[in-house]
Amino acid sequence: MEKNKHFLVGIFDDQDELLHAVEHIRHAGVKIHEVFTPYPIHTLEHELGYKRSYMPRAAFLFGATGTTLAIAMQSGMMGIDWPMIIGGKSFLAIPDFVPVTFESTVLLASFGMVGTFLVACGLHPLKAPRLFDRRSTDDKLVMAIDLGNNSLSEDQIKAVLKEAHANEIYRKDFTDEDNSESFLTYLVDLFTKGVTSSSRKLN
Amino acid sequence: MKSDVQYNLDERYVFSDKAKKNVFIVLILGIIFFAIGVAMLAFGGDHSAAHALAYGDPTGHVGEGGHGFSWVTRLKSDLWINTVFFTGITMIGVFFVAIQSAAHVGWSAALKRVPEAFGSYLPVLGVVMLAIFLWAGHDLFHWTHSYLYNETLENGQPNPQYDEIIAGKAGFLNPTFFIVTVCFIFVWFAFWFFIRKNSLAEDLEGGTERFWKIKTLSTLFIIFLAISSSIAAWMWVMSIDTHWFSTMFGWYMFASWHVSGLATITLTVLFLQDQGYLKMINENHLHDLGKFIFAFSIFWTYVWFAQFLLIYYANIPEETAYFIDRFQNDLYKKAFFLNIFLNFIFPFLGLMTRDAKRKTIILKIVCFGVLAGHWIDFYQMITPGVLKENGGFGFMEIGLLMIYIGVFVLWIGNALTKAPLVAKNHPMLQESLNHHI
Numbered sequence: 001m002e003k004n005k006h007f008l009v010g011i012f013d014d015q016d017e018l019l020h021a022v023e024h025i026r027h028a029g030v031k032i033h034e035v036f037t038p039y040p041i042h043t044l045e046h047e048l049g050y051k052r053s054y055m056p057r058a059a060f061l062f063g064a065t066g067t068t069l070a071i072a073m074q075s076g077m078m079g080i081d082w083p084m085i086i087g088g089k090s091f092l093a094i095p096d097f098v099p100v101t102f103e104s105t106v107l108l109a110s111f112g113m114v115g116t117f118l119v120a121c122g123l124h125p126l127k128a129p130r131l132f133d134r135r136s137t138d139d140k141l142v143m144a145i146d147l148g149n150n151s152l153s154e155d156q157i158k159a160v161l162k163e164a165h166a167n168e169i170y171r172k173d174f175t176d177e178d179n180s181e182s183f184l185t186y187l188v189d190l191f192t193k194g195v196t197s198s199s200r201k202l203n
Numbered sequence: 204m205k206s207d208v209q210y211n212l213d214e215r216y217v218f219s220d221k222a223k224k225n226v227f228i229v230l231i232l233g234i235i236f237f238a239i240g241v242a243m244l245a246f247g248g249d250h251s252a253a254h255a256l257a258y259g260d261p262t263g264h265v266g267e268g269g270h271g272f273s274w275v276t277r278l279k280s281d282l283w284i285n286t287v288f289f290t291g292i293t294m295i296g297v298f299f300v301a302i303q304s305a306a307h308v309g310w311s312a313a314l315k316r317v318p319e320a321f322g323s324y325l326p327v328l329g330v331v332m333l334a335i336f337l338w339a340g341h342d343l344f345h346w347t348h349s350y351l352y353n354e355t356l357e358n359g360q361p362n363p364q365y366d367e368i369i370a371g372k373a374g375f376l377n378p379t380f381f382i383v384t385v386c387f388i389f390v391w392f393a394f395w396f397f398i399r400k401n402s403l404a405e406d407l408e409g410g411t412e413r414f415w416k417i418k419t420l421s422t423l424f425i426i427f428l429a430i431s432s433s434i435a436a437w438m439w440v441m442s443i444d445t446h447w448f449s450t451m452f453g454w455y456m457f458a459s460w461h462v463s464g465l466a467t468i469t470l471t472v473l474f475l476q477d478q479g480y481l482k483m484i485n486e487n488h489l490h491d492l493g494k495f496i497f498a499f500s501i502f503w504t505y506v507w508f509a510q511f512l513l514i515y516y517a518n519i520p521e522e523t524a525y526f527i528d529r530f531q532n533d534l535y536k537k538a539f540f541l542n543i544f545l546n547f548i549f550p551f552l553g554l555m556t557r558d559a560k561r562k563t564i565i566l567k568i569v570c571f572g573v574l575a576g577h578w579i580d581f582y583q584m585i586t587p588g589v590l591k592e593n594g595g596f597g598f599m600e601i602g603l604l605m606i607y608i609g610v611f612v613l614w615i616g617n618a619l620t621k622a623p624l625v626a627k628n629h630p631m632l633q634e635s636l637n638h639h640i
Contacts, residue, residue, distance in 0.1 A: 042639055095512055
């Protein structure tokens with residue numbers, strides 16, 4: 001399977017121009033891979049036609065897991081394994097369980113969400129993040145279009161980007177090596193250089 | 204995203220005859236229910252007497268005339284529940300405006316006239332509250348009996364009814380201080396009056412001068428309310444169970460009031476929209492209101508539970524007495540659990556998703572549920588303390604609540620007609636009109 005990825009990158013200066021460009025480009029039948037902006041832009045996700053994120057549902061499931069685990073743990077310990085009378089209450093004194101259950105729910109929901117977020121954003125350790133343009137963390141709005149995902153040719157897409165007033169247009173390739181890093185390389189780099197190869201390549 | 208909804212910033216609310224007719228139907232139904240309730244209680248055969256028979260009065264006197272109980276006492280208790288409940292809702296209307304102004308909130312600018320209209324009802328409730336206290340004080344508040352405070356009788360003998368604990372609290376638990384707490388309502392009204400005056404002047408003058416004046420007033424109001432609402436909560440409700448106290452009580456009642464107030468604001472906005480007003484309020488604003496109700500329902504639960512757990516866990520007799528009256532009494536057990544269900548589980552699951560907060564029908568259902576829940580909250584705070592084993596829930600409670608709702612809606616509907624529905628020169632109105640989340 002071809003792992004090399006080819007992108008066209010368009011750079012914009014102004015958020016209104018970007019919003020119009022997104023509308024124009026999608027109207028021309030070009031699929032946009034992703035847009036990177038240094039700050040959140042209202043309605044951009046709407047213009048890009050993003051579907052609702054699955055994150056809230058993941059949060060609910062992690063939280064529910066935490067609730068279930070905490071209740072099971074406390075009932076198991078206090079009710080079955082080693083019943084003890086504390087403060088004259090019954091073995092399964094539900095109100096006493098509430099604080100621990102609450103904390104456990106919050107703990108699992110937050111840890112679970114950190115993990116989910118890293119996976120959802122492609123930031124987990126073994127994945128090399130694709131940084132299209134460093135300036136997207138400073139003052140430029142960067143649009144990436146995946147050539148492999150579009151039926152139009154590179155020149156046609158370039159023309160569409162130009163029509164949409166992109167300030168700069170260039171091609172960016174990610175090689176096979178960039179896309180998949182071996183776990184060993186990752187660890188060796190992390191411990192010997194204090195930095196992973198993927199982050200080095202970003203330069 | 205530009206919305207293509209046409210709206211009119213100069214619109215004024217007209218309290219239509221149809222709307223008035225509906226309110227009068229509620230009022231008349233309320234009066235009929237109330238009359239049925241009174242008749243059932245006064246001429247016997249009602250279910251609360253049956254309860255008293257079934258569960259037994261500790262004194263052995265049951266049913267009719269038992270232990271000096273009559274339906275009038277129950278009426279006094281119900282009047283007190285509704286008066287305290289509606290005072291809270293009305294006060295939260297002013298509080299909402301004040302918070303939005305003090306925190307420079309933009310999104311709510313277009314709907315701020317709705318909570319702003321609530322404040323005009325405060326003096327009515329203040330007068331009603333004072334009247335009920337003067338008429339029913341001895342039945343509602345045990346501490347109003349003067350014989351509790353004298354260590355010796357006039358003939359020098361020790362007073363058998365002397366209550367050392369209550370006598371020790373005489374500095375706070377006295378009628379003068381009670382009237383001070385009722386005066387808080389009038390101070391809240393005074394703050395509202397000046398906020399309102401500036402807000403209306405802003406409509407004519409524009410500029411930001413009035414905005415800053417309202418901000419100053421709002422900040423002072425919030426500081427005053429933080430203290431006065433807490434003291435009022437101790438006086439109006441906590442002192443019914445005179446021997447019992449809770450350091451969480453002020454917050455607990457405030458949380459209850461706050462959720463009810465937010466639900467009322469949301470419902471008023473939704474009903475105005477149903478009648479074709481406030482077209483500029485879209486699902487984004489409703490989403491924010493829904494978030495408020497969701498968040499403060501959880502806050503209420505937090506405060507309620509913080510109060511309950513410590514008392515449950517420590518198991519100190521003078522503290523648990525309060526919950527034994529409610530939790531281990533079959534008359535009030537249902538209200539106790541319904542309270543937690545309607546005020547926590549229902550809004551928590553009902554308003555959890557984003558879509559639920561943006562759909563008017565779900566918002567309406569949850570608002571009604573939460574309002575019913577918090578009425579029950581006040582019911583279970585007040586009734587067990589006042590009526591003990593003679594309490595109950597029937598036509599009288601429903602009828603009286605409907606009367607209170609009818610009068611409230613009439614008054615607020617009328618207050619809404621007094622000013623334009625949108626503060627058109629509010630400096631943050633543009634932000635509100637373009638609100639998007």
